[in-house]
Amino acid sequence: MTDWTEVATTLAAEFAETAAETDRSGRFPVENVERMKEAGYLTLTVPEEFGGGGADLETVVRCQNILAGGCASTALAINMHLFGLGAAAEGWRNGEKETGPLFEMVSDGTVVGGSLTDAATGLNVRTSSTPARPVEGGYVVSGRKSFCSLAPVLGFFWGTAADTETGRLLLFGLTRDTPGLEFIDTWDTMSMRGTGSWDVKFDEVFVPDAAVQQGADPAEAALVWDAARERGFAWFALNVASIYLGVARAAVRYAYHHVTSRTVTGASLPMSRQPAQVFNAAEIELLLRPAEALVSDGLRRRAETGMLSPLELNTIKHTAVNAADAAVDRCVRMTGGHGIFRKLPLERYYRDVRAGQFHPPNNDVALETIGKSALGIDPTAEPRWPMD
Secondary structure, eight states: OOOHHHHHHHHHHHHHTTHHHHHHHTOOOHHHHHHHHHHTGGGTTSOGGGTSOOOOHHHHHHHHHHHHHHOHHHHHHHHHHHHHHHHHHHHHHTTOGGGHHHHHHHHTTOOEEEEOEETTTOOOTTOOOSEEEEETTEEEEEEEEEEETTTTTOSEEEEEEEETTTOOEEEEEEETTOTTEEEEOOOOOSSOTTSOOEEEEEEEEEEEGGGEEEOOOTTSSOOOOOHHHHHHHHHHHHHHHHHHHHHHHHHHHHHHHHHHHOOOTTOSSOGGGSHHHHHHHHHHHHHHHHHHHHHHHHHHHHHHHSOOOHHHHHHHHHHHHHHHHHHHHHHHHHHGGGGGOTTSSHHHHHHHGGGGGGSSSOHHHHHHHHHHHHTTOOTTOSSSSOOO
């Protein structure tokens, strides 16, 4: 049986050697994807019946945490391939056998991923402003998506659009060579610079009915939180939380080594013995340890009960990414001016960890969900706010 955490540890060490160059150039590290393919990491979540690793959510969360410590961009990018496959694999084990062809595709080497975010409006998850016009045998989709990680290597793309007649949200899948489908390099960012999160343009793209899953009628009652809906959210939120905590721990290792291995001129003991450094380290641990425990507890409770609530998942994701952000701030404080030099990794960790707040659910949406749940208000109820 493959020890996937050992595989992740080996890959993280390899990718760490080129992480700085990936960040500085903003280039997507295609060679990292090829190396993960060689190591079997791209089929980590594919059921064993299809030649994959058959890894469960807890295993993937641990692996992604390790990988993020080597190259955050690579870990975050490949998460957009792994989380959907992991959710689909859980469904397959529960009798939803229609995903078999997808697993076969991935086992043959195809990288899958997509985007829910409309470039013009930022809408994602529940709705889409990308129009899908019904035609004979399917739909014609025009528009543009953003934040499509892994775009340089995707073989299969999934996205969302709205039926222009019914308003229903549509989830569809297309191969990269579909006519009218174009991937455009727009990714020039402050953080996570190597994820290849390009835009995707649809120029009168025909999407056959067979490639479409239709969502609920928007006029119907609020969405029901069921196992199918929870799977995708859980696999995404818990892995995102783990990735950013992995980046923070990499920053912590660097900062702790810095203050324990340096002695200020005239001092007989290392910097780590200074009261300010002791208190900084304490603050860091008091941020990260509860967040890490929350992730572990969420995994345990999900394994026991089968699913987590929106309140629980929003709490885990929000707590983890913001604790990671605050902890890296303190790491920079520990190292002083050395921390901002680009020749050293800490300033990269400082920038990378800041992207965590923007992943769905972003900080504001998470706070709204958590607060409404605490007050007994259905977070999906419309209108969201009183109108009088």
